[in-house]
Amino acid sequence: MRIAVLGAGLIGGYVGGRLAAAGADVTFIGRPRQIDVLRETGLTLSDLDERRVVIPPGKLALATEAAALADADMILLTVKSPATEGAAADIAAHARPGTPVVSLQNGVSNPERLRALLADHPVIAGMVPFNVAEPAPGHVHQGTSGHIAIEDRPETAPLVPLFAAAGLPLDLHSDMLAVAWAKLLINLNNAINALSGLPLAAQLADRDYRRCFALCQREALKLMAAAGIVPAQLGPLPPSRMPFMLSLPDWLFRRLSRRGGTPKIDRLARSSMADDLVARRKTEVDYINGEVVALARRLGRTAPVNARVIELIRAREAGGPAMTGAALRAALRRAA
Ligand SMILES: NC(=O)C1=CN([C@@H]2O[C@H](COP(=O)(O)OP(=O)(O)OC[C@H]3O[C@@H](n4cnc5c(N)ncnc54)[C@H](OP(=O)(O)O)[C@@H]3O)[C@@H](O)[C@H]2O)C=CC1
Ligand SMILES: CC(C)(CO)C(=O)C(=O)O
Structure with missing residues (x-):
């Protein structure tokens, strides 16, 4: 089976x-x-267990033209959410009709947006739970753990042995929307992390930032309950318990984290939204916190905390400074 990774960035490079x-x-x-770097350096893969593999440039099949999609039997889509429409246009123009497209993107709307644009392709929802950092150009590092989730459909069956051989744990799910909403609850920290300017481990060690994350989650959980959206349980805690855990004092949070309440985090890891800010790209905030605001609107309600986070990210996108946990918490409490 010939696989095309469309969007050779962090997730595309790693998976x-x-x-x-x-x-x-x-x-x-x-x-x-991106491709020039890979042509020069090859691709180095590493993870938290200190596994390291180097694929030399001569062993990588690399392309900068979407025409390369014509050879694919399966497309793994790993572009950021604002680039979904552009990627869909490339697929529609070049991929053979019927080629399945697996969205390995964050957010809850990418599969639906792709389906609306790609009538000739099965679109399969996926979710990557772990962080990928780039310690050096051409080097991608898995900085947290977890099982990739993909929709359980006949088209995904050939991926199972390939992921097993690659040592990438894969779970097949029948209700990927529940998985996507659960991941969105976790991704509500992406903006908090981006606003902090800190690596994830340092940011999550600070109770003020965790309480900001909890404020975003509580607002989202209330709206999801009102809309009848039941998020899947992805980790050791049910989603409804996460804001409580996050709000605990540092010493207790640390103790429970050590017992497995939260995943191990590499000291380099930061959220993909923080990466976007550093690279001066438009972030995915509209596809994460924006989904909470949109859900509120559909219910005739408001989501002032997540709406304020969006405003603060816009200010950061425009070059604004990082915020301390205390300043951010004060801003979100004023909005609530
Ligand atoms: N990074 C992480 O740790 C995690 C990320 N995710 C999710 O995975 C998805 C991908 O994220 P990530 O890998 O970090 O993103 P990256 O920005 O690292 O990679 C995406 C790459 O795709 C390129 N691209 C965009 N459109 C096209 C196109 N039409 N053809 C070819 N290349 C294209 C982008 O270029 P350009 O910048 O020019 O658009 C960029 O280089 C996102 O939805 C993210 O939220 C999920 C879990 C963890
Ligand atoms: C893995 C996680 C939750 C945090 O890095 C993420 O999805 C992201 O950065 O977008």
Whole structure:
């Protein structure tokens, strides 16, 4: 099976790289600036267990043109949410009709947006739970753990042995929307992390930032309950208990985290939204916190905390400074 990774960034590089390192036929399609680096340095993959694999440039199939999609039997889509429409246009123009497209993106709307644009392709929802950092150009590092989730459909069956061979734990789910909403609850920290300017481990060690995260989650959980959305349980805690855990004093949070209440986090890891700010790209905030605001609107309600987070991210996108936990918490409490 020929796999095309469309969007050879962090997730595309890591997931595609692990598959390629295990012998899968993977072509990486990306921007010239990404592909040039891979052509020069090859792809280095590492993880929290100190596994390290280097795929030399000569062993990587690389392309900067979407025309390379024509050879694919399966497309793994790993672009950020604002780039979904552009990627869909590339797929519609170049991929063979019927080629399945697996969205490995955050947010709850990408599969639906893709389905509206790609009538000739099965669109399959996926979710990557772990963080990928880039310690150096051409080096992607898995900085947290977890099982990738993919919709359980006949088209996904060929991926199961490939992910197993790559050592990437894969769970097949029948209700990916529940998984996507559960991941969105976790991704509500992406903006808090981006506003903090800190790595995830340092930011989550600070109770003020955790309480900001909890404020965003509580607002989202209330609206989801009102809309009848039941998020899946992805970790050791049911989603409804997460705001309580996050609000605990530092010493108790640390103790419970050590007992497995939260995943291990590499000291380098930061949220993908923080990466976007550093790279001066438009963030995915509209597809994460924006979904909470949109849900509120559909219910005839408001989501002032998540709406305020969006405003603060806009200010950061425009070059504004990072915020301390105390300042951010004060801003969100004023909005609530
Ligand atoms: N990074 C992480 O730790 C995690 C990320 N995710 C999610 O995974 C998805 C991908 O994130 P991530 O890997 O971090 O993103 P990256 O920005 O690292 O990678 C995406 C790459 O795709 C490129 N791209 C966009 N459109 C096209 C196109 N039409 N053709 C070719 N290349 C294209 C982008 O270029 P350009 O910048 O020019 O658009 C960018 O280089 C997001 O939805 C994110 O939220 C999920 C879990 C963890
Ligand atoms: C893994 C996690 C939750 C945090 O890094 C993420 O999804 C992201 O950064 O977008």
